[in-house]
Amino acid sequence: MAAYVVCVREAVGATEILLTRWIAPDGGKRWTLPGGGMRHGEDPIATAVREVAEETGYTAELIGLIGIDSINRRYPRPRGEFADFHGLRIVYEGRITAGELRNEINGSTDLAAWHPLDDVVHLDRVELVDIGIELWRTRPALGRASG
Template sequence: MNKELRVAAYAVCVRETAGVQEILLARWVGRDGAKRWTLPGGGMDHGEDPIDTVVREADEETGYAVEPVRLLGIDSINRRYPRKLGMFADFQGLRIVYEGRITGGELRHETNGSTDLAAWHPLAEVTALDRVELVDTGVELWRSRPLLGRVSVSRG
């Protein structure tokens, strides 16, 4: 079984509008066409700093200039994924999660990328969205700010 490691950086951007907390999310399009909301962010390029990664990815996926203001934590997942010729990959994803502040830009949708929409959602309604578990992890890191940067979130 092939071992794969992917390191990525994501932003939790929360704002308050008319007394309602909202979180910025991007809609990820899976290889099978399934669409689920995720945090803005993505994979690091070789040699790239994680802060530069989250700034670049947030801009690509949402149109916003995002300034990372705090490291919230690091999340690690392990999965087994099918690959070509009946093979499987032992995949580990290392996800670096920052609190981000919008400093400029305008909301827009990514074209020809891994996401197709970007939108603000009321934080209280996130659990009703079709989303990846990283959203729950990011929200919990943002709310609890654990000393070790790690939370336990159900991975259903």
């Protein structure tokens, strides 16, 4: 279980989205939404607010739930075994209320930045970014992206 936040703002000349750059276990780096895994017993709203603060330096206020994404992954593990991963990603819309943008140190991300929404298609990003943007734009009744 994980919780993520779509933060969009109007800036001079562009609509921008807040993204963080995730460091994959293999060392690769791709842009993602601020957020991450829930701690045992932690409320998903608290997770989302905490993760935004950890990864960006900002305090976020959540506006609403915009969707839930369910993913399944099967990938190789050592000794020829395979992991069967199932994840639920809760996606909120949020707005920044305080703080100063900064990068996370010694965490799962290394950069935080605002990007023009129209330029996101050109970024090396995880699929969750596109899912979050679609949820934010369409507000589907069942909270699920069409993809």
